[in-house]
Amino acid sequence: MAYDKFTTLTSTAVPLPIENVDTDQIIPARFLKATERKGFGDNLFRDWRYNGDNTPKEDFVLNNPIYSGKILVGGMNFGSGSSREHAAWSVYDYGFRCVVSSFFADIFKNNCLNVGVLPVQVSPEFADEIFKSIYDNPNTELTIDLEAQTITNSATGNSESFDINGYKKENMLNGFDDIDYLQNIKSDIEDFATTRPF
Amino acid sequence: MSKTLFDKVWDSHVVRKIEDGPDVFFIDRHLIHEVTSPVAFLGLKTRGINVLYPERTFATADHNTPTIDQHLPVKDPLSANQLKALEDNSKEHGISHWGLGHRNNGIVHVVGPENGITLPGATIVCGDSHTSTHGAFGAIAFGIGTSEVEMVLSTQCIMQPKPKKMRINVNGKLGAGVSPKDVGLYIISQLTTSGATGYFVEYAGDVFEDMTMEGRMTVCNLSIEMGARGGMIAPDDKTFNYIQGRSMTPKGADWDKAMEYWSTLKTDDGAEFDKEFNFEASDIEPMITYGTNPGMGIGISKNIPSAESVEGGKATYDKSLAYMGYGENEPMIGKKIDYVFVGSCTNGRIEDFRAFASIVKGKKKADNVTAWLVPGSHIVEDKIKEEGILDILTDAGFALRQPGCSACLAMNDDKVPAGKYAVSTSNRNFEGRQGPGSRTLLASPLVAAAAAVTGVVTDPRTLI
Numbered sequence: 238m239a240y241d242k243f244t245t246l247t248s249t250a251v252p253l254p255i256e257n258v259d260t261d262q263i264i265p266a267r268f269l270k271a272t273e274r275k276g277f278g279d280n281l282f283r284d285w286r287y288n289g290d291n292t293p294k295e296d297f298v299l300n301n302p303i304y305s306g307k308i309l310v311g312g313m314n315f316g317s318g319s320s321r322e323h324a325a326w327s328v329y330d331y332g333f334r335c336v337v338s339s340f341f342a343d344i345f346k347n348n349c350l351n352v353g354v355l356p357v358q359v360s361p362e363f364a365d366e367i368f369k370s371i372y373d374n375p376n377t378e379l380t381i382d383l384e385a386q387t388i389t390n391s392a393t394g395n396s397e398s399f400d401i402n403g404y405k406k407e408n409m410l411n412g413f414d415d416i417d418y419l420q421n422i423k424s425d426i427e428d429f430a431t432t433r434p435f
Numbered sequence: 436m437s438k439t440l441f442d443k444v445w446d447s448h449v450v451r452k453i454e455d456g457p458d459v460f461f462i463d464r465h466l467i468h469e470v471t472s473p474v475a476f477l478g479l480k481t482r483g484i485n486v487l488y489p490e491r492t493f494a495t496a497d498h499n500t501p502t503i504d505q506h507l508p509v510k511d512p513l514s515a516n517q518l519k520a521l522e523d524n525s526k527e528h529g530i531s532h533w534g535l536g537h538r539n540n541g542i543v544h545v546v547g548p549e550n551g552i553t554l555p556g557a558t559i560v561c562g563d564s565h566t567s568t569h570g571a572f573g574a575i576a577f578g579i580g581t582s583e584v585e586m587v588l589s590t591q592c593i594m595q596p597k598p599k600k601m602r603i604n605v606n607g608k609l610g611a612g613v614s615p616k617d618v619g620l621y622i623i624s625q626l627t628t629s630g631a632t633g634y635f636v637e638y639a640g641d642v643f644e645d646m647t648m649e650g651r652m653t654v655c656n657l658s659i660e661m662g663a664r665g666g667m668i669a670p671d672d673k674t675f676n677y678i679q680g681r682s683m684t685p686k687g688a689d690w691d692k693a694m695e696y697w698s699t700l701k702t703d704d705g706a707e708f709d710k711e712f713n714f715e716a717s718d719i720e721p722m723i724t725y726g727t728n729p730g731m732g733i734g735i736s737k738n739i740p741s742a743e744s745v746e747g748g749k750a751t752y753d754k755s756l757a758y759m760g761y762g763e764n765e766p767m768i769g770k771k772i773d774y775v776f777v778g779s780c781t782n783g784r785i786e787d788f789r790a791f792a793s794i795v796k797g798k799k800k801a802d803n804v805t806a807w808l809v810p811g812s813h814i815v816e817d818k819i820k821e822e823g824i825l826d827i828l829t830d831a832g833f834a835l836r837q838p839g840c841s842a843c844l845a846m847n848d849d850k851v852p853a854g855k856y857a858v859s860t861s862n863r864n865f866e867g868r869q870g871p872g873s874r875t876l877l878a879s880p881l882v883a884a885a886a887a888v889t890g891v892v893t894d895p896r897t898l899i
């Protein structure tokens with residue numbers, strides 16, 4: 238599915254300093270029953286966000302009007318668990334375009350890149366500083382410059398660079414996805430397939 | 436140059452290398468199920484493209500299926516809708532489809548090996564993270580997202596950077612009552628849930644050589660729980676004996692040719708790994724988890740660790756114990772339980788039911804326990820009956836359900852109620868994994884059996 242280009246993003250951010258946030262928390266399995274990619278944002282962090290009777294849990298950060306923005310800042314090992322791309326969809330559909338963490342689980346990171354959410358991995362110190370800045374001032378903005386591969390904390394003026402492989406970066410900058418690329422080299426793939434024993 | 440097993444299989448599937456980018460990676464066999472495939476098929480339709488090699492994709496219904504009365508129409512309209520989408524999409528594109536009630540139906544990672552879809556040296560993907568199970572056969576197998584399912588359907592390839600390589604050696608002999616599940620949970624407890632992120636693992640050493648294919652599948656299945664992309668074990672005679680003659684394995688001259696190739700599938704002497712761990716079998720006892728991720732496991736005779744002794748934030752640790760209703764330094768033995776779940780692609784194979792039966796034989800299910808015994812497939816279900824295990828279970832007060840993922844992810848009706856404790860042979864104890872508010876203790880089928888007959892967490896070694 239095509240997504241919007243990602244070049245630079247300046248936004249306030251939502252802090253979620255919990256470690257090992259797993260995909261079952263991001264989107265519980267019972268919401269995976271759709272056959273279309275629609276409405277997943279409503280169920281992002283469903284069980285942390287709502288009580289059993291669907292009233293919002295006031296102490297959860299997404300229900301706190303002080304914090305908003307297109308960037309989610311998570312704790313270490315964000316996105317562990319299942320391969321459900323629904324987790325990345327729900328992050329995107331909710332309105333986040335970027336997740337910042339000091340460490341990402343592999344499949345989640347990959348899924349994010351495939352659906353137009355930029356995972357930005359920073360040092361633990363930089364992550365701590367971001368959390369502190371946001372708690373000191375919820376209007377703190379972060380700027381992510383994908384071309385330059387930098388993230389800047391406006392409160393402190395500090396920046397850090399982040400890694401992304403060149404191919405994925407080009408895709409994000411242009412809003413392309415892998416299928417566009419693979420379709421273009423189909424004859425190579427067909428030649429290769431004839432060499433497979435099974 | 437010396438190569439690892441992983442290098443050999445990976446390198447032979449690279450269609451093209453992209454500079455500063457991923458490899459274009461060819462997939463031999465693709466498994467799909469009803470939950471992560473519908474949006475991928477929708478994507479194909481939107482783009483107006485077809486499935487390139489329908490004979491390389493296999494569909495089974497498992498995640499969302501009821502485990503009783505499978506002959507009746509599925510009640511939940513959303514589930515029914517997904518099952519129908521899988522059937523219709525398979526039909527439309529000429530993909531083999533094992534729907535509810537089909538003889539080959541069952542959990543995707545159980546039916547793959549049973550039917551010979553899983554082969555050494557093959558690349559196998561599925562939109563489910565426990566695809567790592569198939570690595571037990573010396574295949575490179577891993578879970579993918581729905582965008583990638585669409586890529587495989589349309590081009591039989593995905594774009595993947597090559598992971599780093601890790602070897603985990605476990606040597607020596609496992610003690611009585613210590614099973615493959617315990618080996619897996621032990622390794623995760625040592626490495627943590629992110630300890631192998633970015634790596635592909637090879638398991639080596641006496642313990643894996645001695646293990647049955649079922650046991651190897653259990654261990655490889657759990658690789659993802661320490662963050663690894665997948666795990667694999669070099670194929671040997673046990674592997675070849677297991678697959679020979681299954682419906683989708685090569686036959687005749689093709690088999691001989693394949694065997695020639697398969698016998699080269701081992702790590703060469705001197706091949707290098709980016710990381711290596713060594714563990715001793717004698718350090719492993721039956722394991723149980725006490726927290727809300729699979730890395731929070733301990734030997735069953737131990738106490739819950741204190742916050743100071745665990746890595747990571749205290750706040751996260753406290754949150755986890757509070758969810759479980761447990762406190763630091765408490766013993767696990769004797770904790771009351773409400774549910775027992777035996778099943779899933781981790782421990783839903785025949786060997787697991789044999790192990791469970793070996794403990795409950797001649798005993799009675801505890802009154803306070805609700806037990807869900809869910810075979811991984813119809814083939815497993817048939818074996819349970821043929822081997823007389825069903826009689827043992829029935830005598831002890833247990834009933835058998837029909838195959839599916841069931842309470843592993845609780846998408847169907849098999850949900851553990853809020854606040855209740857379940858000893859489960861599945862793979863994830865995340866908050867709410869087995870139903871909103873449910874509390875999961877991951878363990879082996881032996882530990883599950885000991886809990887089922889005593890009603891509390893019990894060391895199975897006292898019942899052997």
Ligand code: SF4
Pocket residue numbers: 497498542543544563564565779780781839840843844861862
């Ligand atoms: S049993 Fe659980 S882990 Fe295995 S395929 Fe089903 S849902 Fe996934």
